[in-house]
Amino acid sequence: MTYAHLEVNDTTAQDEPPRNALIVANPAAGTTRTELVEEVVETCRERLGRTTVHVTTCRGDATGAVREALRGKGREEAPDLVVAIGGDGTVHEVVEGMVPGRRPATAALAIVPAGTGNSGYRMLWGDRPWRESLGAVLGGPAGGARKRRLDLAALAETGGLVFLGACSGVIAQALETARGIPLTGRPRYERAFARTAASFIPYPGRVTVDGALLHEGDTVLANIGGGRFRGGQYLVLPHSLPDDGLLDICVIGAEVHPREVPGLTLTGGHLDRPGVVYSRGRRITVERLDGAPLCFEHDGELQRGDWRTMTLDVLPGMIPAWGPRSEERTAAA
Incomplete structure (x- = not known):
């Protein structure tokens, strides 16, 4: 890059x-x-x-x-x-x-x-x-x-607005871990991300972009935005422009071990790895397929609920x- x-x-x-x-x-x-x-x-x-x-x-x-x-x-x-x-x-x-x-x-x-x-x-x-x-x-x-x-996005499951982006999987779960870490600023999330990634188990997921299948299988994370960065320093969506009328989506599959993800996303190096897909669209749906709730966050806030999906529609300009x-x-x- x-x-x-x-x-x-x-x-x-x-x-x-x-x-x-x-x-x-x-x-x-x-x-x-x-x-x-x-x-x-x-x-x-x-x-x-x-x-x-x-x-x-x-x-x-x-x-x-x-x-x-x-x-x-x-x-x-x-x-x-x-x-x-x-x-x-x-x-x-x-x-x-x-x-x-x-x-x-x-x-x-x-x-x-x-x-x-x-x-x-x-x-x-x-x-x-x-x-x-x-x-x-x-x-x-x-x-x-x-x-x-x-651009903003509308989250169909809650009716809420999304400014920065939304993410399922290891990045979302790291927010829960961060609650117990007595640090502030980026070091707090950095430690939480590494700790969560070391033991994270990928979930069975599916992602569609404007109705077309992008990914199906074990999933480490699915990040939609918006903003290029998560946690202030992890370049998960390197190509995203916040004013192009589109949502970017990056999915990291289980071909990448979760403990590698923090280091790879610091530089955008994950995009070159097998099992990683990247796309853009106006409506993006992320699903969990085993019946368990989907762990996801948006704008740095963990979402509490029994949802199996998160669906984002772009709201341009x-x-x-x-x-x-x-x-x-x-x-x-």
Whole structure:
């Protein structure tokens, strides 16, 4: 795999710098600190006409706060920028609030990474420091930022929205393992992934893409997205573009031993292995065939239920999100 540096010059009048921000901070996220929130708030207030802050108090709180703010109050202008401070779960809740009734969002999203994996931030900004990316967002095109209309997916089994992606198998099970590991940030998931992979037993599965069979047999994982990374560093979907109107799918079969998967996916090296298939489509269904519940997650949250399937339908261009005008993308060598 090689990395091609692509210059993007499609800035339009719609990419004017933001004027009015809502900051949503999750104090329970993996690396959120009071000092971090205060610095983000101060930076926004120095550069924008109006900045309001909401600190979440419970699961789902971010979604309600964003919906209320975007309705506007009286003569107050609704925010044109929503800044999510937290991890992938926080970003997912914010996105849910930005698209009520599955209508495309009008405000734009910016992310300050403060969670365990932060795959959503890395999808947009790579490894750039958050101070640099936030400064670019507040400056708009002149600051080196542009808006992209990102695709979402709808999860048929729950009716929920998916921002980053969804995955069955070893990656999902590692989230359960992570609960008992006393670390924060990426090291926490890294240890959980390795520990889970060492003893993971592939499940009998089937994957279809737009009605056509892609895979059937023992399955280590099936990852759909969206975002190229899982856990902030595992390049499971190297070719995925978040704004192409399609969902990417990678399935790793039992030909690859689960304990090899963490190391292989750090570089995208799994794509060259027998038993690995990769495709794209608009509707993707992952099934477990032995009658047991399918273990899967989306946006870093393990899904609790008795489902044997997960079905994702793409929702193109739903979320304007600020990213760099130039970006590194993964391409085949």
